[in-house]
Amino acid sequence: MAILDFLAKHPQERFGLSELARRLHLAKPTCLGIVTTLTESGYLVRDAADKTYRLGPSLIGLGHLAQESLRVNPAARAELAQLSKTFDTTAALAAVVDDRITLLELVEPPGADVGVRVGQSYPFAPPVGLMFVLWDDGALSSWLDRAPTIPLRTETRRLDRVIAECRTAGYLVERLTPGGRRLYAMMAGMSSTLPDELRALLGELISDIGERVYLASEAAGTRQRHNVSVISAPVYDHHHRQVMVVSLQIGRALTDAEIAKHARGLVTAADTLTKQLGGAKPRW
Incomplete structure (x- = not known):
C-alpha cells in the first residue's frame, strides 16, 4: 500500500527499485518482491529499458468499480x-x-x-x-x-x-x-x-x-x-x-x-x- 500510495502522489514520474526502497524505508529485497508481484498483476508497469516503475492499467478498472460501488x-x-x-x-x-x-x-x-x-x-x-x-x-x-x-x-x-x-x-x-x-x-x-x-x-x-x-x-x-x-x-x-x-x-x-x-x-x-x-x- 505504501508503494501504491507513493506512486499515486507522483503519477507523472517513474522510480527505480533502489529509490522506491530508500524513499519508503523498505529493505530492497522486500521492495523487489512487492513490485514484482504488483507488476505481474498489472498494478504497476516496469520499463524494461531504465528498470523503473509506474502505476499500471489494472488500477483503472479498480478505480471505476470503486466509484460505481459508491x-x-x-x-x-x-x-x-x-x-x-x-x-x-x-x-x-x-x-x-x-x-x-x-x-x-x-x-x-x-x-x-x-x-x-x-x-x-x-x-x-x-x-x-x-x-x-x-x-x-x-x-x-x-x-x-x-x-x-x-x-x-x-x-x-x-x-x-x-x-x-x-x-x-x-x-x-x-x-x-x-x-x-x-x-x-x-x-x-x-x-x-x-x-x-x-x-x-x-x-x-x-x-x-x-x-x-x-x-x-x-x-x-x-x-x-x-x-x-x-x-x-x-x-x-x-x-x-x-x-x-x-x-x-x-x-x-x-x-x-x-x-x-x-x-x-x-x-x-x-x-x-x-x-x-x-x-x-x-x-x-
Missing part, C-alpha cells in the same frame, strides 16, 4: 467537466464514506492543480462538513452531536438562519478566509484527532459553525465583492436524502450577481446528478 455514475464526470469549463474552476463530487468526507471525482481546468486528488478523505466533525448535512435533518442533528475537531461555539440563531436560507436557495456559499485555501490540503488523510498545530489553525479560521457562510439576504444592496472559497449543492437519492455534494472551488472575490450565476449552474448540475441516481429533492 454510486458515482460514469456520466457524473461529464457534468463536472461542463461545470469546470463554464466557470473556469475546479468542480468536485464528494460524499461521507465510512464516516469520513471523501473526494469521489474531480475535474480541474487545464494546467490547474488544487493539491488534492480523488480518494482523499478528511475528518467529518464540526466545523468541517456542514455542506454534507445541511439538507438532511437527521444527519445534521447527528453531526452537531459529534465531538468537534476544535472547541466551538454554536450561535443557534445564526445557524438556523443559514439552514433556512440555504435550503430555500438550494446551495451553500462558504467565504474564503485567511489560511482557508490550505485547510483541506493539511487535513487530507488525517484522523479526527488533529495535531495541536492544526487545531490552533482551525481555531483561528472558524469559531462558529455558520460564521463563514455567505447569505444573499445579508449582502443585499451592499455592492461589494465577496471572497468565496466554495459553492456547494446537494445530490439526493430516491429516499429524498442528501447523499453527495457537488462543489465549485472558487478561491477569489465574486459579486452577488456572479455568485448567483455560479450557484444556478451548480444547482442545475446537482439536479442532473440526482436524476442519474433516480433521486428526488425533498420538500422543505
Whole structure:
C-alpha cells in the first residue's frame, strides 16, 4: 500500500527499485518482491529499458468499480467537466464514506492543480462538513452531536438562519478566509484527532459553525465583492436524502450577481446528478 500510495502522489514520474526502497524505508529485497508481484498483476508497469516503475492499467478498472460501488455514475464526470469549463474552476463530487468526507471525482481546468486528488478523505466533525448535512435533518442533528475537531461555539440563531436560507436557495456559499485555501490540503488523510498545530489553525479560521457562510439576504444592496472559497449543492437519492455534494472551488472575490450565476449552474448540475441516481429533492 505504501508503494501504491507513493506512486499515486507522483503519477507523472517513474522510480527505480533502489529509490522506491530508500524513499519508503523498505529493505530492497522486500521492495523487489512487492513490485514484482504488483507488476505481474498489472498494478504497476516496469520499463524494461531504465528498470523503473509506474502505476499500471489494472488500477483503472479498480478505480471505476470503486466509484460505481459508491454510486458515482460514469456520466457524473461529464457534468463536472461542463461545470469546470463554464466557470473556469475546479468542480468536485464528494460524499461521507465510512464516516469520513471523501473526494469521489474531480475535474480541474487545464494546467490547474488544487493539491488534492480523488480518494482523499478528511475528518467529518464540526466545523468541517456542514455542506454534507445541511439538507438532511437527521444527519445534521447527528453531526452537531459529534465531538468537534476544535472547541466551538454554536450561535443557534445564526445557524438556523443559514439552514433556512440555504435550503430555500438550494446551495451553500462558504467565504474564503485567511489560511482557508490550505485547510483541506493539511487535513487530507488525517484522523479526527488533529495535531495541536492544526487545531490552533482551525481555531483561528472558524469559531462558529455558520460564521463563514455567505447569505444573499445579508449582502443585499451592499455592492461589494465577496471572497468565496466554495459553492456547494446537494445530490439526493430516491429516499429524498442528501447523499453527495457537488462543489465549485472558487478561491477569489465574486459579486452577488456572479455568485448567483455560479450557484444556478451548480444547482442545475446537482439536479442532473440526482436524476442519474433516480433521486428526488425533498420538500422543505
